[in-house]
Amino acid sequence: MTIARIGVIGAGQMGAGIAHVAALAGKDVVLADVSVDLAGKGLAVVRKNLARQVEKGKVAAEAAEAALARIVPSGDVADFAGADLVVEAIVENEGVKRELFARLDGILKPGAILASNTSSISITRLGAATKRPENVIGMHFMNPVPVMQLVEVIRGIATSDETAGAVVAAAKEMGKVPVECRDFPGFVSNRVLMPMINEAVFAVHEGVATPEAVDTIMKLGMNHPMGPLTLADFIGLDTCLAILRVLHQGLGDDKYRPCPLLVQMVDAGWMGKKAGRGFHRYSAPGGEKVPA
Numbered sequence: 001m002t003i004a005r006i007g008v009i010g011a012g013q014m015g016a017g018i019a020h021v022a023a024l025a026g027k028d029v030v031l032a033d034v035s036v037d038l039a040g041k042g043l044a045v046v047r048k049n050l051a052r053q054v055e056k057g058k059v060a061a062e063a064a065e066a067a068l069a070r071i072v073p074s075g076d077v078a079d080f081a082g083a084d085l086v087v088e089a090i091v092e093n094e095g096v097k098r099e100l101f102a103r104l105d106g107i108l109k110p111g112a113i114l115a116s117n118t119s120s121i122s123i124t125r126l127g128a129a130t131k132r133p134e135n136v137i138g139m140h141f142m143n144p145v146p147v148m149q150l151v152e153v154i155r156g157i158a159t160s161d162e163t164a165g166a167v168v169a170a171a172k173e174m175g176k177v178p179v180e181c182r183d184f185p186g187f188v189s190n191r192v193l194m195p196m197i198n199e200a201v202f203a204v205h206e207g208v209a210t211p212e213a214v215d216t217i218m219k220l221g222m223n224h225p226m227g228p229l230t231l232a233d234f235i236g237l238d239t240c241l242a243i244l245r246v247l248h249q250g251l252g253d254d255k256y257r258p259c260p261l262l263v264q265m266v267d268a269g270w271m272g273k274k275a276g277r278g279f280h281r282y283s284a285p286g287g288e289k290v291p292a
């Protein structure tokens, strides 16, 4: 199956990045959100990131312009009717995703692939919300999408070889390295990453060290590009908490219990960089880190 037309639903940090790499790979993209205004905000992020790549000589100016022209913002999923592949990148909530998958199933043409960028949620259960579970798959990009090489590819129990083959080929066309894994909570990436982030939060919660100290220890001591709490802020603390809850419930082991401090920060609306406040402070929502 050839994938030429892609729909992306959810124009937040991940959806904008997915639209970016798909359009640069020559795909026609419809980028949708709950309103066309929000989709337009996602498109503005793509424009800014493409301009940065042009400035750094990574992408030719004409290629960036052509990519931008291939992305159409939308507030209506009916615009996905002609898509060969839809990548869902909305909030990390199973109920909301299942409802959307059922709706998209009624809109997409027969055989079109419905992929989720979920960080942790069962692909098998998302597939069961549709009448096309053989065409449902996990296509898990990493943040920031234009920079990170990996796409974790997750087959649900019913996903066909044809669907997996088409998604692996599309990921490669976008310049990514696809790696397949099985459909278990958090897959591999977040089953390994989130316990480290959660442990870093416990270290702060128990007064072992400040967020700054925890991050510096892991950056300079382990050569991580970002400390775990800066990374948690970057991912979004709401997303980290949602993933930990899926791990805790799905694997049934208390070692995945979310730290109470993480729960409290999400309750306060301190979602990390996108909110302007998390373990660190930012100049504005999505802005630069500033001293506390």
Ligand code: CAA
Residues within 6 Å of the ligand: 049, 052, 056, 058, 118, 119, 141, 142, 143, 144, 145, 146, 147, 148, 189, 190, 193, 225, 226, 231, 235
């Ligand atoms: N979009 C596009 N390009 C971006 C970008 C963005 N949002 N953010 C940074 N970049 C680019 C920069 O332009 C720069 O490009 P060049 O190399 O061409 O100059 C490059 O990335 C490096 O950026 P900086 O020099 O500004 O900053 P840095 O060296 O600190 O790198 C980083 C930034 C790449 C984000 C790096 O800190 C890093 O790798 N952090 C860890 C990221 C990570 O672990 N991601 C996975 C998160 S978990 C996940 O995604 C799964 C999940 O389900 C939660």
Ligand code: NAD
Residues within 6 Å of the ligand: 009, 010, 011, 012, 013, 014, 015, 032, 033, 034, 038, 088, 089, 090, 091, 092, 093, 096, 100, 117, 118, 119, 120, 140, 141, 142, 143, 234, 235, 236, 239
């Ligand atoms: P985000 O909060 O930046 O964006 C989510 C977007 O989805 C928002 O623009 C919101 O308006 C939109 N949305 C919510 N419900 C919707 C609906 N019913 N229909 C249409 N649009 C809707 O979130 P994000 O960080 O981009 O995460 C999106 C998905 O990607 C989540 O499943 C998350 O787990 C996954 N993911 C996140 C990261 C990360 O580092 N943040 C990495 C990999 C995967």
